[in-house]
Amino acid sequence: TREVANELGLVSTNHIAMLGESWSQGKVVLAWDNVKKGVMNLQDGQNVVLHEFSHHLDHESGSTNGAPVLNTRGAYRSWSHILSEEFEELQKDAVRGRHNLLDHYGATNPAEFFAVATETVLNVHIEMAAYHQELYKRLKDHYKLDPRKWQQP
Numbered sequence: 001t002r003e004v005a006n007e008l009g010l011v012s013t014n015h016i017a018m019l020g021e022s023w024s025q026g027k028v029v030l031a032w033d034n035v036k037k038g039v040m041n042l043q044d045g046q047n048v049v050l051h052e053f054s055h056h057l058d059h060e061s062g063s064t065n066g067a068p069v070l071n072t073r074g075a076y077r078s079w080s081h082i083l084s085e086e087f088e089e090l091q092k093d094a095v096r097g098r099h100n101l102l103d104h105y106g107a108t109n110p111a112e113f114f115a116v117a118t119e120t121v122l123n124v125h126i127e128m129a130a131y132h133q134e135l136y137k138r139l140k141d142h143y144k145l146d147p148r149k150w151q152q153p
Contacts, residue, residue, distance in 0.1 A: 028052045028053060028056055029052075030048055030049060030052060031048065034048045035048060035049055038050075042123055043123065043124060044123065044124075045101065045102075045103060045119055045120045045123045045124045046103065046119055046123070047119050047122070047123055050115075050118055050119045050122055050123070051115045051116070051118070051119050052115070054068075054114060054115040054118035054119070055111060055114075055115050057069075058111055058114055058115070064111045065110055065111055066083060066087075066109070066110030066111045066112075066113055066114040067079060067080070067083075067110070067114075068114070068142070070142070078138065079138060079142075082134045082135055082138045083110070083113065083114065083117070083135070083138070085134075086102075086113070086117070086132060086134075086135045087106070087107070087110060087113045090102050090104065090106055090107045090113065091107040093107075094107040101120060101124065101127050101128060101131050101132065102116050102117060102120050102132070103116050103119070103120070117135060117139060118139065118143075120132075121135075121136060121139040121140070121143075121147060122143075122147055125147035125148050125150070126148060129148055
């Protein structure tokens with residue numbers, strides 16, 4: 001339940017069903033049924049835990065904007081270039097109703113794009129590495145892990 005003010009300042013109470021939230025005070029709130037659903041299917045690219053914790057990591061930079069703390073200015077330029085291109089492509093696919101490995105929810109804004117890309121890279125890493133090579137590489141480098149190495153022979 002949330003109190004929301006409209007453009008005139010009138011406050012109303014809204015009831016919203018949420019899968020999870022990352023709060024700026026450092027808390028992550030998750031709907032337990034969706035946590036369980038996320039671990040039951042590790043190949044669908046959706047995981048509320050990964051999604052909300054990526055928002056938390058994103059916010060460490062002081063703003064939840066799809067750019068988490070990175071090491072150098074050059075890293076931010078590279079990050080911005082790669083993620084912007086992929087974000088714009090996802091937005092086009094969402095408008096056209098065209099399938100994309102990344103969930104269309106990521107087309108909402110750069111923060112949601114980062115969270116959806118994190119879910120995807122950590123769940124459907126083989127496909128991500130094949131169809132979104134630059135994004136995969138950038139996220140792999142950021143998280144300092146290669147999910148393709150998790151595959152069993």
